[in-house]
Structure formats: structure tokens, C-alpha cells
Amino acid sequence: MQLCLTPARMKSIDYACGAGHFLTEYASQIKPLLKDSGRNLSEFYQKIYGIEKEYRLSKVAKVSAFMYGQDEMNIIYADALAQNQEQGKALQDGSFSLLVANPPYSVKGFLSTISDEDKAKFTLYENIDNEETFNSIETFFIEKAKQLLHAKGIAVIVLPSSILTNGNIYIKCREIHPQASYGRCGYRFNKESAVEIPVENLTGEQVIMLAEDPWLELIPICDK
Structure with missing residues (x-):
């Protein structure tokens, strides 16, 4: 802080x-x-x-x-x-x-609300085949985080644990932001623990919290 x-x-x-x-x-x-x-x-x-x-x-x-x-x-x-x-x-x-x-996740059709000019600003967009069925909005929010932060900025983002394991667009997302797969600091919360932390988990997904901080040592994602 x-x-x-x-x-x-x-x-x-x-x-x-x-x-x-x-x-x-x-x-x-x-x-x-x-x-x-x-x-x-x-x-x-x-x-x-x-x-x-x-x-x-x-x-x-x-x-x-x-x-x-x-x-x-x-x-x-x-x-x-x-x-x-x-x-x-x-x-x-x-x-x-x-x-x-x-940020939100699993929102089908969100790309239809964004202009072509705005879509072009995301490198992930070129990997999408069908805008109507694509719902991995969390990947775009990860890329947006990288855009907003300066080189030594700190990000703390709550995400579904699938961001670490899923294929296709998630692989591209991890390539854009390597710390998403091996973060500076990471915690995985099970469904029961979601009521003990300030995280809204309305989809039933396991959630993780990734914190990237250049002043912290690299540690593997760990269960909590």
C-alpha cells in the first residue's frame, strides 16, 4: 500500500x-x-x-x-x-x-456492444471465429489491464480458475500476460471459502486472485 x-x-x-x-x-x-x-x-x-x-x-x-x-x-x-x-x-x-x-466472466455476445475500432485495439480479437458465441470476456479484461497499467504497475484481479487451464483463447491470453499462468502472487479459493472473502462468486466457478507486483517474488499459484 x-x-x-x-x-x-x-x-x-x-x-x-x-x-x-x-x-x-x-x-x-x-x-x-x-x-x-x-x-x-x-x-x-x-x-x-x-x-x-x-x-x-x-x-x-x-x-x-x-x-x-x-x-x-x-x-x-x-x-x-x-x-x-x-x-x-x-x-x-x-x-x-x-x-x-x-471483472465479469462468461458473457455471451459482449463483442457486439463494442465498435470495430475498439475491437482492433485488442490483440486477442484476431483469434475469435464467432463473435455471437464467444463469451470469454475475462480474457479481454486481462488484456485491458495490461493496457491501462504503466510498466511497473500493480494488478490485483479476481478471475475464474479456468483462466489458468483452458485452451484456445485462454492460451493466447496467457501469452499476452505471462504472469497470469505463473503470477507474482496467486490464491485459489474453493466455493466454500468464497463466503469468507470479499469476492462475489455468482456463477459457481472456482475463483483465483492474481496479484502482479514487481516487488514481490515469483511464487506458484497456491490453494486457499
């Missing part, structure tokens, strides 16, 4: 923020650290971004930030897989130091 408190490393994002739980928790965790250092809370909250495609959830996230006294955070109603031109440099690729997210 301390690594994200320097001016050069303080821009953070949840690109599938839902009701904003990860964002408000992150802001709550950095609050005592900032107070101890005498820094301005507002300055850091202004560097926290959330993107949510579902309008009602984006409104809930904004209300949640307000209720926690974190209303300087930027909650954006948009599709994270599309270019958000209205936000300009705020969502520029390679500009984020920290990405924490629990």
Missing part, C-alpha cells in the same frame, strides 16, 4: 467497479496512512477511478463514495473495453499504478 502513496504511483482504477466496494475499501485503507504523513486526502481521492457499464450500479458507487466522504473519486459510467474519449487523458493507457478488480 505504501508504494501507491508516492505522487508518481498514486493513480488507481477498478475498471469493473460495480457498486464501488473495492474503491471505497481502498480509499479507507489509505486514509490513515495519508493522515500520518500529513498529506491531503482529497489529492489522492481525485486519482482514484472506477468504471462501470451498468448505469444503476455506477450511481450506487457514486452514492457510496459520497457516504464514505470520498466523493472526490471519479466514478465513470462507461464500458471499460471501449475507448472513453470524453475522459481524455484521465483514462489514458499506461497511466495507472494500481488496478484492483473483479
